[in-house]
Amino acid sequence: LENHRGPFPMRLVQIKSNKDKETKVFYSITGQGADSPPVGVFTIERETGWLEVTQPLDREEIGKYVLFSHAVSANGQPVEDPMEIIITVTDQNDNKPVFTKQVFVGYVEENAKPGTSVMTVNATDADDAVNVDNGIISYSIVSQEPPRPHHQMFTIDPQKGVISVLGTGLDREATPNYTLIVQATDQEGRGLSTTATAVIEVTDANDNIPVFDPTMYEGTVDENEVGLEVARLHVTDLDMPGSPAWQAVYRIKSGDQDGAFSITTDPNTNDGILRTAKGLDYETRSRYDLVVTVENKVPLSVSLGLSSASVLVLVRDVNEPPVFVPPVKRVEVSEDLPVGHEVTSYTAQDPDKDQRNKITYRMGSDPAGWLAIHPENGIVTAVQPLDRESVHAINSTYKAIVLAVDNGVPDATGTGTLLLLLQDVNDNGPTPEPRIFDICSRQPEEQTLTIVDKDLPPNTYPFEAALEHGSSTNWTVKVSGQDSLVLKLQKELEPGEYSIFLRLTDSQGKAQVTQVKAQVCECEGAAENCQQRAFTATAIVEIRDAIDNIPVFTLSWARPPLPHALSLCAPRSFHRPLGHRGAKQPLAAGGPLRAPEGAGCSQGRTRAAGHRHPCYRHAEEAPGPPSGAGGEPGSVPRAAAPREAGRSDEHGLPAVILLTAPRSLHVPGPAHALWALGRGRLGRRQLHCGSTSPGCQKNPQNPAGLGSASPRGCGAARARVPSGHRGVPPARPAQPGRSVLG
Structure with missing residues (x-):
């Protein structure tokens, strides 16, 4: 028996061997409680074999001990086989029941019927519930708060601890929760007991309908406005805010046969927002009488009907733009329609019939400027020739926009699209x-x-x-x-x-x-x-008044490519004193003008135009100028700016130009090539060829030799220098077979 008060050691049973008559027998025990933990709970008298317990036992700790007794002779030899001894501790009701929680929480929907299970409470008892009833628990409800609508709204199963609805009248809006004190008692309700708390939350059921407050509304909206808020409808609902039983769903029950309105729910306020779903037309309908109903997201738990409200919507008249009929008009017209002839008539209608506005027409978009429209009758005429091949006609279709403006307050403008499908005529040759x-x-x-x-x-x-x-x-x-x-x-x-x-x-x-x-x-x-193409150009001769009165010639061409050499056609040799110490120097026919000493070339050699290669004695030896020199065809670029000998200007023109002459040509002063080392003021005149000299070959495509760049096609050179230039006599007219400079 557990919890025995003693005295200890207390004898339990005597172990005795039948061999003790033959020899002296000694006894011992082994097992749990003897030589195994807990050690020493049980002992045995060595000579008498009495098994004793040395202390009180606790069944809840160890309910059963298994020991083995041993009998041996004086010399230690076993005289018996070990014998099993089972000691069972009988229970005493020394433990109260213990709830698994101190607070249990359960939920039940309002209006739940009696017998509806709410929750289960559970307790345990360490005492024996198999052999005795010390561990058998019985449950009961001690109290209920609040005790309404009566004090026994719930009951509990004494064996299972299941709490269920006992009475009717659960109402979340009146009593949202209950607190029960439940008790667990062992020995089937006669023994020790303990208590715990059970909290029951009453959940909301949709037992309250949303109700309009107020039930009549009125709103005014301008015609043609889409998505405009007309009215905001308010409802009240006693169900739990935010729950599906509280959330409202609005519907337009009547008065909106053409679907002109929509109504949605504001998720924050639960209000109904009535808006226009499409533009209203005052001329068609000026007022709407709507009936709106409301219900919850979830069905009602009881049948209570629906709340409804009336909404009067008044449509306000505004000045609407005229409307073209059709909005896009396609007209087939021949592209050779005579100017001034009628293309079509394109008119609009004013939807504001009561206002009787006047409509004026005008062209809105006419990319090619082909059309005009009569401001009063809308007749479209051609004011320019039509052209199907024009860039404004895409796939033979010309698009124009026509405007119709009324005189309402404020005025309104309607647009129509006029598509001219241009019919082809044979007005373009191949x-x-x-x-x-x-x-x-x-x-x-x-x-x-x-x-x-x-x-x-x-x-x-x-x-x-x-x-x-x-x-x-x-x-x-x-x-x-x-x-x-x-x-x-x-x-x-x-x-x-x-x-x-x-x-x-x-x-x-x-x-x-x-x-x-x-x-x-x-x-x-x-x-x-074809590597070298025919070249013709107008040469621009710039005569620069140098400090030392030595003229320096630079040339530029009206179009590329540049020739290797340019012929100044001189049928006869001539001398021209230019004030440089009265010196004259002839230029042999076909030979180049050479740069003076110190111009970057050794004596007697000429640097190639636009190149940094070694100088050449004859023009034919020099490579061609850089590609891309010159300007656009038909234009005359600026003359080459003064630069160091052998360099090109910003247009790629060479800084040194080789000039050849079919016959000897005398140039005063040192033999200056046409290199851009000029200084001082400049005069600019055109140089071109006149009649053909015996030393030039006539080009059949250029019989006059004008602008020729080929040594074979040249005529009398002709250039002009400002009259009165120092040392330069007035200009003389050119004569066939003679060259004149100055």
């Missing part, structure tokens, strides 16, 4: 592309050009091609395929630029004569072999 090409003078390849016709079929191919203005002397032409032609050179030509006049005719007889430029190069076969 033309060749490209308009300029390179070709070798010997055994040239055929040149294939593309025929371009801006018109549409059938005003295009098949094409016919012919040569005009004597071009057939040197060339032949034939149409190749659907949109190509082939030009062929019939005989060898001198290098230069030649004009070819091509007459192309489309299938409807529309013809166009186009000038094509052929650059004939001194080469054979493919045009890619």
